[in-house]
Amino acid sequence: MWQRLLGMYLNRLIRVGSLSLTLPDGTTHHFGVPDAKAPTVGVAIHDTATLRALALNPHLALGESYMDQTLTIENDDLHGLLELAMRNIAAGHDSWLSRLRERVRDLSRGISQRNQARRSKRNVAHHYDLSAKLYDLFLDADRQYSCAYFRTPQDTLEQAQVQKKAHIARKLLLKPGMSVLDIGCGWGGMGLTLAQEHGVKVLGVTLSEEQLKIARARAQAAGLTDRVRFELMDYRAVQGQFDRIVSVGMFEHVGAPNFQTYFNTVNRLLAADGVALIHTIGRFTPPGSTNPWITKYIFPGGYIPALSETAAAIERSGLITTDVEIWRLHYAETLRHWYTRFMAQRDAAAALYDDRFVRLWKFYLAASEQTFRFAGQNVFQIQLARTVQTVPQTRDYLLRAQTTDHRLASSTR
Amino acid sequence: MWQRLLGMYLNRLIRVGSLSLTLPDGTTHHFGVPDAKAPTVGVAIHDTATLRALALNPHLALGESYMDQTLTIENDDLHGLLELAMRNIAAGHDSWLSRLRERVRDLSRGISQRNQARRSKRNVAHHYDLSAKLYDLFLDADRQYSCAYFRTPQDTLEQAQVQKKAHIARKLLLKPGMSVLDIGCGWGGMGLTLAQEHGVKVLGVTLSEEQLKIARARAQAAGLTDRVRFELMDYRAVQGQFDRIVSVGMFEHVGAPNFQTYFNTVNRLLAADGVALIHTIGRFTPPGSTNPWITKYIFPGGYIPALSETAAAIERSGLITTDVEIWRLHYAETLRHWYTRFMAQRDAAAALYDDRFVRLWKFYLAASEQTFRFAGQNVFQIQLARTVQTVPQTRDYLLRAQTTDHRLASSTR
Structure with missing residues (x-):
């Protein structure tokens, strides 16, 4: 039967x-x-x-x-x-x-993705409190655990992750001395880079104790503790206002029932002339559910948003969407790099956990890659502001900055 | 009382x-x-x-x-x-x-914006079949009756309209010989420009008999009738498939109840490796209604879309959104130019109609301008495709083309 x-x-x-x-x-x-x-x-x-x-x-x-x-x-x-x-x-x-x-x-996503503060912490711990050694096996040196930006197919993963951070920094329109909130700061790479290269002050928040430990150690080692602070904190508990807000690869954990709270919080925490950049995996397909294997084994409480439901929450928050860039195959490429690196280190991974874990991780990386190639997943970079004057009226500021990068790159060769 | x-x-x-x-x-x-x-x-x-x-x-x-x-x-x-x-x-x-x-x-927008074919034609006639002489009084020479693109605040209206067309052409990734459908072709300016400057074949459709007459005369005068065809036709009645679809300032007339039909139609008419560019006024605020004065005197059946409801229809159509650019104050600037030109010609306008019509038009232009400055209106340029490979994986193709434009501009000075 x-x-x-x-x-x-x-x-x-x-x-x-x-x-x-x-x-x-x-x-x-x-x-x-x-x-x-x-x-x-x-x-x-x-x-x-x-x-x-x-x-x-x-x-x-x-x-x-x-x-x-x-x-x-x-x-x-x-x-x-x-x-x-x-x-x-x-x-x-x-x-x-x-x-x-x-x-x-x-x-049932009202229940499975409710993600109140305590549940969020448990969900985050499930994935991000895995051994730091595991992530060392396949991430780049800066531990960028989100989509890289490949200017050409020949770019290395390290290059592409540097380019991702630079691309986001351009969209944030940073000036030295500005205050930046990093919601979901991971192991601190984004915050440290922004502080180092743009002279801003950063507060990074995460719910992962493993990430916090490493992020703080890195700030210490870089001599940036006067300008970069990392806290174990739910983003909803953050107080004050910030000139800039950046949130990379965190919105996927928010859950559809909390989209409104998320953007209301961004609106509350953003200065009147502030700019925010939300970088998240998205779906081209209509709002739906999360794959049950991913929910059970990888990201409990997670949900990949459609632009329609994300935009609806932004509109109600009072924020203004000033740009939406949509990356298509960049995450497939990123995941292929991670897969190749991970498989080259499979024995080390098996020594950390076991062979079943290796197959789990392998399935996770391969399935995620193919979702970007064949099943309508993408990356949204959504730039937000509170007034129509805040962000320059053409996108030329992105291009000019990029041209300068090129010039810098060739002059330092 | x-x-x-x-x-x-x-x-x-x-x-x-x-x-x-x-x-x-x-x-x-x-x-x-x-x-x-x-x-x-x-x-x-x-x-x-x-x-x-x-x-x-x-x-x-x-x-x-x-x-x-x-x-x-x-x-x-x-x-x-x-x-x-x-x-x-x-x-x-x-x-x-x-x-x-x-x-x-x-x-009640299910009724007021139903816009079945016959109603659409009547609604279009209400505005676009006004005397061609009226539009001569305030539009640029190419009769671009949609938002211009100001690279700098000093740009003239004529420059800014040329830049708008060039900007859209870049996003369409045109090659000579491609077939282009222009949904809501107006007086033909966009279609004629694309044919002339990019060697494409164009079918432009409009529901305005006045626009059709002028567009056809212009194609004749430009010697482009072999490559540019204008038809009095509801876009829903178009048959075949096109390499590119462009639609500028037409989606505002579609009405919320027809968003799904609109994007399903774009999906049906677009070749498998096709690219579409929809340019429309949008609202930053949640879906709502249309101002009653505008509905009664200017655009019966019209509706300014929010990104959320537009994206929802795109997601259900099977199309892929590859870029969303959001212009903020460009239409306010455009409308200020139109207002100034119109007021300089107010006697000619009064001679065409009467003083009350002059005040109507003046109120329309001033109110529209202030809506972009103070009431959450904007312009969305939504680029669409059917596969994740169609559009280049970075926006650098927009930059390169623009750099070339600059070089051309300075070498011909």
Whole structure:
């Protein structure tokens, strides 16, 4: 029965590319039609419990069975399998059961993404309080754990992360002495860079104790403690007003029920002539739910916003949107770099945790990459102000600054 | 009684700047507190009917009584009065009656903005079939009846309109021979420019017979009839697919109930590797209603979109938003130019129509300008595609093209 149910699902789903599925009884079944422009993937399911789990809840069970090795992929072509799944799901061929589940998750996000202060701290700890050594294995030296900005496909990850910070700094229109609030400061890289290169004062807040420890140590080591302060603090508890607010890769953790609170808080904390820059993963598709495997294993309480619901909260907050840049494949490239680095260090990762964790992380990085390539994820950089005069009336200030960068880069070569 | 009602309203409303109001009985009443940073305006109401109309429906009656001269302004400081009104309304001090009216208009937009094909044609005729001579009085030579792009405050209107077209052309990533659909082509200026400067083939559609006549005559005169075709056609009736779609200042006429149809149509008409650029007035405030004077006298069926509702329709259409540029004060500058030109030609306008029409048009241009300065209106340029690969992965293509423009400009000086 589970075999028939899964077969019906895959028959409906696989219209682009092809899948050969070997079942616990040793039989092999083919779905879709081989096509040079789409993956051909072989998969084996090794027990009936996995067959049942995949038939009932494929979006959760695929990652779980891959972690448990009760599902294996020919040549371990994880990216191929994920591309095959996502392209067909994005084409609208998912099962009614999966879509029903998604609808239920969507309707229940008031509960699953409520993210009041205590829950937020627990959710953050789940991911960001993992061993600092783990992040050392695949991030750049500055620990930028968000999308890098590739000016050319040949850029290294290190270059692209430097460019990301520079790009954001330009949009913040910084002047020496300004006060900057960094909401979700991570391991401190953004705040330290802004203080060092632009002479601003920074308050960075995080809910991760591991991140705080490292961020503070880095500020100390850089001799910047007079200008850069890191605190373990919920952004909703911050007081005062700041000339600039930056928030990179944090909005994904806010949860749809809190979007209004988030932007009301930004509005409250921003000076009357202030500028804010929110950098977040986004979805091109309408508001919906979060993948259940990601919620369970990677980002509890997380939610990838659509522009429509984000803009609605901004409009109600009284803030003015002054620019929306939309990065498409930059995060796919970033994740490919992280994947390659991580896989080169897989033994070190297994020594930190275990082999199942390595497969979990590998699945996370590969699935995230393919979501940007094939399933409508992107990055929004939303620039905000409180008056129509604050930000220059053309985007030429971004271009001029960039031209200067070029000149600097070539003169120091 | 009307006097008391209007007094209560103005007492509540005027918190920034001040108003001296002279009533039909000759008494003068003061509202607000004089303030160097806000207008001080004197207004006289000349009959009781106007007093009543202003008390009951100020958003409609202000424009009507100004047109009828039953309300006059000291030194004819129309911009000052509108600034005073808009700044205080934007600060949230409007009356409950006005807000209730707005809510009713909002709820009834399914009817007032239904804009099926026949109604759309009538609505368009109301404004755009006005004498071509009228538009000659205040537009630039190319008849660009939409927001110009001021690279510097010193730019002339003619320059700024050329820059607007160039800016849009860059975002369209044109190549010679491409097919371009211009939805709402006006008097043909955009289509003719794209064909002439970029070697593309253009189909421009309008619902205005006056615009069509002039656009066709211009194509003939320019010897471009082999590459540029103008048709009297509802955009929903267009067939085929186009490499590029451009739509400037037309989305304001679509009406909220038709946003989904609009973007579904763009998606249907756009080639798989196509790029579209939608240029429209927008609001920073949440979705709401249209000013009743504007609906009655200027743009029946029109509606200024918020980004949230526009993005929601785009997300559901399957299109991908690749960039959102937001112009703030450019339309205020454009409208100031139009106002100045129009006022210099007011006798010619009165000869075409009459003095009341001159006041109507003057109120329209002044009120529109102040809406961009003080009441949360802006311009959205939304670039759309169907795949994540179509548009270059950084905005550098805009920069490079612009640098080239500069070089061209200086080498031809």
